[in-house]
Amino acid sequence: MFLKKVAMAGAFALMGTTAMAAGHGCGITDGRVSIVGNEFPAIQTVGAAAVACGEGFTKNLTADHQQINVAGMSGNPAEYTTAIVANSSIVALMNEDVIRPLDDLIAKHGDGINKNQLITINGQVMAVAFMANAQHLVYRADVLEQVGLEPPTTYEEMLAAAEAIRAAGIMENPVGGAYAAGWNLAQEFNNMFLGMGGSHFKAGTAEPNVNTEAGVKALEMMKALSAYMNPDFLTHDSNATNAEFRAGNTAIMNMWGSRAATLVTAEGVPQEVVDGFAIAGPMTVGGGDTPATTLWWDGWTVAKNISDADAEATFLAMKAGIAPSLMEDEEIRTQAVWLIEGYEPTEAAVGVFAAANAGSIPYPMLPYMGLMHTALGAELADFMQGNESAEQALADVEAAYTAAAKENGFLN
Secondary structure, eight states: EEEEEEOSSSSSSOOOOOOSSSHHHHHOOOOEEEEOOOOOOOHHHHHHHHHHHHHTTTEOTTTTTHHHHHHHHHHSSSSSEEEEETTTHHHHHTTTBOOOOOHHEEEEHHHOOGGGGGGEEEEEEEEEEEEEEEEEEEEEEEHHTTTTOOOOOHHHHHHHHHHHHHHHSSSSSOOOOOOOOHHHHHHHHHHHHTTTTTBBTTTSSEEEESSHHHHHHHHHHHHHHHTSOOOTGGOHHHHHHHHHHHTTOOSSEEHHHHHHHTTTTTTTTTTHHHHHHHEEEOOOOTOSSSSSSSSEEEEEBBSSSSSSSHHHHHHHHHHHHTTTGGGGGGGHHHHOOOTTTTTTOGGHHHHHHHHHHHTTTOOOTTTHHHHHHHHHHHHHHHHHHHHSSSHHHHHHHHHHHHHHHHTTEEEE
């Protein structure tokens, strides 16, 4: 199972508005709809609009959705006709074969759903995305102006800017990064590794492929950047990194788009930080043209173990759940970086849209990617601390991953 290609923003085709009527509306004449998903506001909005299509349509939106969606879609017929998922959570549904390809429903009812919203795995559409996230450049425009530099578009330019800021005596540690040992450090490696042209696994297999030239170059760039970070960078997650930015201690960093809207709204942020705050798209690295970031999305699926009538009703209801008319509501517009016609990115959302438009690679949706992410998070800190070579650290990653993959049946 391998994600071939997905882009999640750009010029969306016009999506027609859908009727929300008592009885069966939204073009639905028969079938049932039952939704399971997370409970945050954007998903609540989608769920409410979808169930409004028919009397008796139901939703179970809960923080525990990942603990119940597989079981709830495994019966015949499935209890839930759709699960709202993200990059990582679709994997369990794929592994258990409880969701169906959507190509036939797209062909029949996909007018108004742009191809860039279609999550394609092994050549088949398995989900429709409606919101996005990514990491991208966040910077102090005023500080860069002081040293006469434009916002960096490559990590090499970021290093040069960091040196100029330090040399000018403006900041000692101008680079921020969520490099906390564990999940965060692994994610920063993933970004840099993909930007270097790396692939986590040998083609078509679960065999690890990170102890490569791309892996070594990714670690070397991360180490070079860390020389301009707070010395405690291996303890800094997104919260700590943002705190450094808010305090005026850093000027350039790679940060999540979902954090951007509130980055300088916290109480006590100095006015010069508020005024200088700016956002741009993700950077490239090593002369490549693939951004050194990953795209994340939320979207909806359709259960496999249900009737065709239920599948069609579910598709139409979920399509109504992401109707462009929702974007007429100001409160709804602020709930997410929406991939819906009529959504106009706020200033805080432009980085995520730039990431999508630049051809960024989605976070790998492979059944064994979680094991790789864990191994990276556990083994890379020794290199970042100068205790071993990049090659040794990556060999340790591959060994830890291989042991876990064998234990879980992905490798012999």
